[in-house]
Amino acid sequence: MTLSTASNFADPDAAYRLIVEAHRGLSEAQSADLDAALVLVLANHIGDLEVLGEALALGRRRTVDAEQQQQQQQQQQITE
Amino acid sequence: MAQQSKAQFGYRRHPDQDRAGAIAAEHPVVVVGAGPVGLSLAIDLAQRGQAVVLLDDADRIGDGSRAICFSKRSLEVWDRLGVARRMVDKGVVWKVGKVFLGRDMLYQFDLLPEDGHKMPAFINLQQYYAESYLVDRVQELPAIDLRWRNKVTGLKQHNDHAELAVETPDGPYRLRAQYVVACDGARSALRGMVGAEFAGEVFEDQFLIADVKMTAEFPTERWFWFDPPFHSGQSALLHRQPDDVWRIDLQLGPDADPAVERLPENVRPRIERMLGHGDFDFEWISLYKFQCRRMARFVHERVIFAGDSAHQVSPFGARGANSGLEDGENLAWKLAMMLRGEAPLALLESYQLERGPAADENIRASTRSTDFIAPHSSQERRLRSAVLRLAAEAEFAQRMVNSGRLSVPAVYDTPLSSADVDVWNAGPRPGASMPDAPLVRGNGEPVYLTEAFASAGGGFVLLESANGEALEPPAGIGRIRIGADAPLHDNAGLFAARYDATPGSSYLLRPDGYVAARFRHPTPAAIEQAVARASGRGWEHR
Numbered sequence: 001m002t003l004s005t006a007s008n009f010a011d012p013d014a015a016y017r018l019i020v021e022a023h024r025g026l027s028e029a030q031s032a033d034l035d036a037a038l039v040l041v042l043a044n045h046i047g048d049l050e051v052l053g054e055a056l057a058l059g060r061r062r063t064v065d066a067e068q069q070q071q072q073q074q075q076q077q078i079t080e
Numbered sequence: 081m082a083q084q085s086k087a088q089f090g091y092r093r094h095p096d097q098d099r100a101g102a103i104a105a106e107h108p109v110v111v112v113g114a115g116p117v118g119l120s121l122a123i124d125l126a127q128r129g130q131a132v133v134l135l136d137d138a139d140r141i142g143d144g145s146r147a148i149c150f151s152k153r154s155l156e157v158w159d160r161l162g163v164a165r166r167m168v169d170k171g172v173v174w175k176v177g178k179v180f181l182g183r184d185m186l187y188q189f190d191l192l193p194e195d196g197h198k199m200p201a202f203i204n205l206q207q208y209y210a211e212s213y214l215v216d217r218v219q220e221l222p223a224i225d226l227r228w229r230n231k232v233t234g235l236k237q238h239n240d241h242a243e244l245a246v247e248t249p250d251g252p253y254r255l256r257a258q259y260v261v262a263c264d265g266a267r268s269a270l271r272g273m274v275g276a277e278f279a280g281e282v283f284e285d286q287f288l289i290a291d292v293k294m295t296a297e298f299p300t301e302r303w304f305w306f307d308p309p310f311h312s313g314q315s316a317l318l319h320r321q322p323d324d325v326w327r328i329d330l331q332l333g334p335d336a337d338p339a340v341e342r343l344p345e346n347v348r349p350r351i352e353r354m355l356g357h358g359d360f361d362f363e364w365i366s367l368y369k370f371q372c373r374r375m376a377r378f379v380h381e382r383v384i385f386a387g388d389s390a391h392q393v394s395p396f397g398a399r400g401a402n403s404g405l406e407d408g409e410n411l412a413w414k415l416a417m418m419l420r421g422e423a424p425l426a427l428l429e430s431y432q433l434e435r436g437p438a439a440d441e442n443i444r445a446s447t448r449s450t451d452f453i454a455p456h457s458s459q460e461r462r463l464r465s466a467v468l469r470l471a472a473e474a475e476f477a478q479r480m481v482n483s484g485r486l487s488v489p490a491v492y493d494t495p496l497s498s499a500d501v502d503v504w505n506a507g508p509r510p511g512a513s514m515p516d517a518p519l520v521r522g523n524g525e526p527v528y529l530t531e532a533f534a535s536a537g538g539g540f541v542l543l544e545s546a547n548g549e550a551l552e553p554p555a556g557i558g559r560i561r562i563g564a565d566a567p568l569h570d571n572a573g574l575f576a577a578r579y580d581a582t583p584g585s586s587y588l589l590r591p592d593g594y595v596a597a598r599f600r601h602p603t604p605a606a607i608e609q610a611v612a613r614a615s616g617r618g619w620e621h622r
Contacts, residue, residue: 032459036466044476 003054087212088140091229097253104243104254107133108419111261112232112244112270116147116207117387117404118263119214123161124412126223128538128591130419133255134224135246137231137264141215144364145206145291148321149398152192153489153513154405155199156593160534164199166213171203172320177302179483183309186471187478188301191486196574197516198528202486204321206291207401235260235273235383242382259415260383263404268389274380280373281447283394284334285454287368290347293325294360304483306468310353315453315483318354325363328354329395331453338367370394370450372443378407378432386411391439393446396453396484403442406490407435413538413591417615427616430496438490445485452482489513495619496590498597498610506580507587507598514543514593517575519568529575530593532560532568539591540611542602545576547583554608590614 009015023031043052096105109125111118114136122134150158150167158164178188192201218224233252234245244255262270271278298318305316317329330350332341340346347365352358374391378384387404411431417423455461470477489512497510508514517529533541537558544551546563553559562568562575563583570576579587586602587595588610597610612618 032462033466036459036462037470040463040466040470040477040480041474044474 001048001051003051003058005058087208087215089215089228091139091249092227093248093250094225094227096255097248097250099253104256106241106256106258107131108258109133109261109415110135110244110255110257110259111263112136113262113264113387113389114211114215114226114228115263115265115387115404116210116214116401117408118261119211119218120157120161120405121261121263121386121408121412122224122226123163123214123217123221124157124408125416126218126221127161128412128416129223130416131223132225133257134218134226135230135232135244136226136228139228141208141211144366145208145321145325145327147207147210147398147401148204148319148327149402149486150203150205150210150405151398151402151487151489152197152199152201153487154402155203156516156530157405157409159199159530160593161217163213163217167205167210168200168203170209170213170322171205172300172322173200173203174300174302174320175201176299177304177483177486179481180303180305180308181468181471182305182307184472186468186481196518196572198530199516202398204319204327206321206323206325209322232264232269232273235270237274237381237383258382258419261411261415262383262385262389263387263408264389266388266392268385270383271375271385271389274383276375276377276380276385278373278375278392280371280392280443283370283372283450283454285369285450286332286334286336286338286341287370288330288332288336288341288347288350289364289366289368290328290330290351291321291325291363291365292328292351292360293323293363294355295324296326296355298326306464306481306483308354311350316354317483330354332367333454336367342367368395372447372450374436374439374443378435379428384411384415384428384431386435390435391443393442394450395446396449397442397446397486398484399442399446399487402487403438403490406438407431409592410435414616423616425616426495426619430494430616434490434492434494434496437493441490442487449482449484492594496596496614496616498588498613500598502598502600504580504598507578508595510595510597512595514587514589514595515578517570517578518572519562519575520571522567522569527568529560533589533593536560540596540614541589541591542607543579543587543589544602545579545581545583545585551586551602551607552604554604554611557607557611588614 110133111122112135114134122132125132155164158167175191179186218226229249231247232244233247236243241256241258242260246253246255262268264270300320303318308316311330314331319327342365344362371392378390386407393399414427414431418428455464467477467480471481492511494511519527519529521527539558541558542553543560546561546566562570584601586599588597590596596614
């Protein structure tokens with residue numbers, strides 16, 4: 001199995017909304033706790049190490065790695 | 081504190097020390113270190129007809145309880161070595177573990193939910209008892225020459241032997257050995273002498289082990305707490321030993337001051353908070369930091385490493401002493417065959433081909449446990465906390481809770497195995513250890529399969545589910561025949577179930593009780609080929 005990145009929800013806005021609303025009114029720490037639990041529950045539902053690995057890589061590529069790249073580019077622009 | 085030295089042995093001068101001049105006495109095998117691994121290996125070699133010199137730098141057994149959990153596999157090895165009965169009789173038999181979060185039990189596990197095994201899942205026994213029973217057994221075996229207060233101080237490797245410099249109360253002498261086995265523990269001097277690295281991961285969290293003597297009514301189970309009310313934010317373990325001694329293991333975190341924390345007056349209030357009373361005495365207190373590391377190679381020319389000298393793990397999972405004993409059982413028959421000239425060097429190489437990955441697996445399991453017990457970052461702690469909270473409701477999260485994955489025998493992907501050619505729906509695959517099963521002799525007397533194996537000659541054994549005429553196995557191969565018209569009967573049907581043993585099926589067992597090959601319809605030629613392969617012939621190493 002490979003990670004599906006095509007849209008799977010008939011109503012993607014509703015799915016996004018459901019997650020956002022779950023975090024409404026929570027502190028940063030509470031939100032982080034909720035996310036941690038959610039990740040574990042969903043990872044188990046997927047139940048496939050390869051897919052989980054691809055999901056982690058995609059998440060990382062567009063967040064941590066992308067930010068680092070951006071910072072490096074800014075640094076370069078400054079020194080040029 | 082209780083007196084720690086449990087048994088003292090005398091130094092005796094040996095004629096080897098009186099040799100003048102250049103010629104050192106020569107022995108086939110010298111084992112260095114009379115701990116559980118060295119003692120067991122020496123007994124195994126002696127039972128295989130091999131003379132052994134066993135050196136130890138101390139003259140006593142002692143220094144606290146140390147290793148306490150001995151696995152089913154270790155007990156099966158010890159049974160073959162003639163010492164398991166005393167261990168099990170003295171030990172505390174257990175198989176159930178419970179894991180708590182705060183005050184609440186999250187789940188419990190059973191390490192041996194089925195009957196029909198001679199040995200229990202685990203016993204708890206202070207290491208000094210195990211060692212003292214092993215020493216008693218050694219003293220019954222004239223082939224073992226055990227020399228106390230013999231400290232190895234030097235090593236010279238030659239093409240066909242190694243020479244050891246040995247220091248004694250009477251001064252130094254030298255010994256030659258075709259092979260030296262270093263069972264000299266985590267701080268192995270021989271490891272330094274061969275110049276090997278011992279690389280791996282150091283864990284910063286500190287743990288306090290207190291063995292306390294008290295009368296208590298806790299059940300004989302392994303209890304592990306995350307964030308208990310009596311030791312907030314940390315973990316705790318409670319486990320019973322013989323003689324009303326209880327192992328308590330408290331996590332102290334990375335910042336604790338070991339010099340302060342190990343003082344009995346500082347340990348006492350911690351234990352009182354846990355137990356709710358002060359009615360106990362200390363047996364042993366120890367403060368630990370854990371390391372997970374191994375040597376790259378376990379065989380260095382004429383010196384072979386086994387147990388903690390070769391690899392070290394955290395204690396969560398009881399994978400230290402037990403993996404060392406598995407090293408010993410793996411090495412003993414190979415070394416004995418090599419010394420009899422019945423096997424090529426490849427057989428010795430297979431020791432590290434098999435035990436190297438086993439060490440990796442033990443390190444992986446114990447590192448994962450230690451990481452779960454002592455998270456590295458606040459996000460790791462958050463994920464763990466999510467697992468623990470979900471575990472109250474969701475089975476998947478219970479399975480992620482990791483308070484130690486308890487030692488199970490390794491399964492080898494090894495060139496000694498012959499690949500399956502038939503279809504098997506169950507049973508140990510080639511490279512796995514033999515499961516036990518209850519059998520009955522012709523006269524109605526019950527006997528376990530592991531016992532039948534132990535008395536089948538000590539070499540390779542053909543385990544047959546009888547079907548008509550007996551197959552004539554190659555010379556020197558022991559045999560166990562099971563069936564209605566065979567010497568042993570499988571009345572309970574558990575042998576058939578555990579080995580997927582349809583009539584005519586046969587397993588070829590190695591001298592250590594691991595499966596070398598299995599056949600639905602064996603032929604003498606196929607068996608002979610499998611024996612050759614499992615003896616190190618017919619495949620190239622490196």
